[in-house]
Amino acid sequence: MDISYLGLALGLLLLLYPILIFAHLKLKLSRQLFISVGRMILQLSLVGIWLEFLFNQQRWWLTLIWMLIMIGNAIFTVKGRLKYQGKILLPVISIALFTSSIIIMPWILIMIVKPQPLYSPMYVIPLYGMILGNGMNSCALALERFESGLADNWQAYFTRISLGANLWEAALPPFRKAMHAALLPQLLSVASIGLVSLPGMMTGQILGGASPLVAIKYQMMIMFAIFSGVTITDYVAIRLYLKKRFDKFYLPKGGR
Amino acid sequence: MIVPQAAKMAKEPSSAPDYMKLLQIDIKRLYFADKDLARDIKLEVSTQERILIVGATGTGKSSLLNTLNLMNQSYEGEILFEGKFLQDYHPHELRTRISMVMQETYLGDGTVQEALDEPLNYAALKNADHSDRKQRLGELLESFKLSLDYLAKRVNQLSGGEKQRIGLIRSLLLRPEILLLDEISSALDQKTSGIISDCIFASYPGTVIAISHDPLWQERWDRTWSLEAGKLIDNSGVK
Numbered sequence: 001m002d003i004s005y006l007g008l009a010l011g012l013l014l015l016l017y018p019i020l021i022f023a024h025l026k027l028k029l030s031r032q033l034f035i036s037v038g039r040m041i042l043q044l045s046l047v048g049i050w051l052e053f054l055f056n057q058q059r060w061w062l063t064l065i066w067m068l069i070m071i072g073n074a075i076f077t078v079k080g081r082l083k084y085q086g087k088i089l090l091p092v093i094s095i096a097l098f099t100s101s102i103i104i105m106p107w108i109l110i111m112i113v114k115p116q117p118l119y120s121p122m123y124v125i126p127l128y129g130m131i132l133g134n135g136m137n138s139c140a141l142a143l144e145r146f147e148s149g150l151a152d153n154w155q156a157y158f159t160r161i162s163l164g165a166n167l168w169e170a171a172l173p174p175f176r177k178a179m180h181a182a183l184l185p186q187l188l189s190v191a192s193i194g195l196v197s198l199p200g201m202m203t204g205q206i207l208g209g210a211s212p213l214v215a216i217k218y219q220m221m222i223m224f225a226i227f228s229g230v231t232i233t234d235y236v237a238i239r240l241y242l243k244k245r246f247d248k249f250y251l252p253k254g255g256r
Numbered sequence: 257m258i259v260p261q262a263a264k265m266a267k268e269p270s271s272a273p274d275y276m277k278l279l280q281i282d283i284k285r286l287y288f289a290d291k292d293l294a295r296d297i298k299l300e301v302s303t304q305e306r307i308l309i310v311g312a313t314g315t316g317k318s319s320l321l322n323t324l325n326l327m328n329q330s331y332e333g334e335i336l337f338e339g340k341f342l343q344d345y346h347p348h349e350l351r352t353r354i355s356m357v358m359q360e361t362y363l364g365d366g367t368v369q370e371a372l373d374e375p376l377n378y379a380a381l382k383n384a385d386h387s388d389r390k391q392r393l394g395e396l397l398e399s400f401k402l403s404l405d406y407l408a409k410r411v412n413q414l415s416g417g418e419k420q421r422i423g424l425i426r427s428l429l430l431r432p433e434i435l436l437l438d439e440i441s442s443a444l445d446q447k448t449s450g451i452i453s454d455c456i457f458a459s460y461p462g463t464v465i466a467i468s469h470d471p472l473w474q475e476r477w478d479r480t481w482s483l484e485a486g487k488l489i490d491n492s493g494v495k
Contacts, residue, residue: 155358161327163374164351250348251327
């Protein structure tokens with residue numbers, strides 16, 4: 001069921017309630033509301049027009065270019081969130097996200113979804129967006145936790161290397177903690193799904209007319225793929241970061 | 257006295273063929289960030305020597321000590337251990353042979369036994385002979401005036417002096433050839449500091465290089481190295 005433009009305008013009118021409440025409370029959020037909603041409308045309109053074009057074209061190279069733009073955006077988003085070690089982060093994040101993309105995407109496209117043609121953008125782009133988006137958020141969290149795990153306890157790190165630990169052995173405790181911190185929220189969200197709110201992809205499919213039984217199968221598949229992709233991304237990112245962060249004597253480069 | 261093996265002789269750099277020397281230090285410049293700490297430090301250390309490093313704060317005592325187990329690379333020059341460049345050793349193996357005890361040793365948050373066993377998880381020690389470890393641990397605990405009950409205690413129940421003794425025992429269990437001590441008694445009372453120095457001198461046969469301000473420690477050393485105004489003065493045999 002399509003929504004008419006008049007309908008959309010009526011939807012926008014719902015924002016009158018927050019505006020009235022903000023005014024009543026003298027809450028300074030109205031400006032931000034206009035900016036945020038304005039940006040959202042502009043971005044989504046452009047993406048809608050672009051995706052409409054992309055889906056109609058059905059060209060493998062257009063799909064690929066769009067995927068590269070997506071991953072480029074993801075890489076710089078992660079880098080922007082981490083406020084340290086700028087120089088070494090770019091290759092670390094890039095390789096981590098590329099690795100998980102290359103493992104996960106062909107797997108689900110070739111073996112599970114099997115769209116015709118395989119590069120069909122209406123399947124590839126939304127699925128990749130979900131995998132990449134989760135990988136991006138988790139990667140930023142994992143690297144942030146790993147670095148803060150080191151910084152919180154350099155004493156422990158230096159004690160371990162002075163007792164004969166190699167780099168891997170000395171860095172394993174903060175590595176474990178970072179993986180735990182980055183993956184636990186993912187696992188909790190896997191466990192709670194479907195009970196309160198339906199996940200976005202499932203909602204979209206059901207509203208779009210798909211049977212709930214088809215929708216849950218997609219949802220399960222995407223959850224498997226997201227969790228696997230996130231774990232691979234975080235693991236590769238911290239391993240590479242570790243290599244770049246320390247020298248061959250296991251001492252931190254550029255100080256503590 | 258160490259009898260050099262043929263294989264070891266082949267690796268000797270031709271410039272300084274003195275096999276008796278455990279350490280040969282030839283540091284042209286020792287620095288920290290942009291600041292020069294000392295220049296032209298030329299020293300040789302034999303087995304079983306007991307050396308005390310003295311000097312005011314900021315003269316580079318810790319930097320010097322840390323160069324000896326590859327924990328500090330801010331220097332120009334060469335350091336040889338048993339005739340081989342320090343950098344040619346695997347850092348993790350070298351650090352079990354030249355072992356450092358720091359001012360604040362990290363013992364984790366488990367029991368004393370777990371803290372002492374931590375190094376056994378490391379690849380550098382997997383192939384070492386641990387058959388007499390239990391017996392040696394018993395002897396070390398006794399000489400450091402700690403009972404066997406301590407093994408079951410949690411680390412956070414220990415006093416500062418007890419922690420420092422456990423840290424020392426953990427390093428001594430690695431059987432290092434050289435023990436580096438960085439101000440290990442600075443936070444301890446005189447009595448505990450005395451027990452620790454007595455024990456090191458009585459139960460550890462290897463080379464000790466220590467930084468300490470404790471007057472109790474000052475008397476029993478074979479040598480003192482004093483760092484002053486960018487120079488190191490070597491007082492051999494001063495007691």
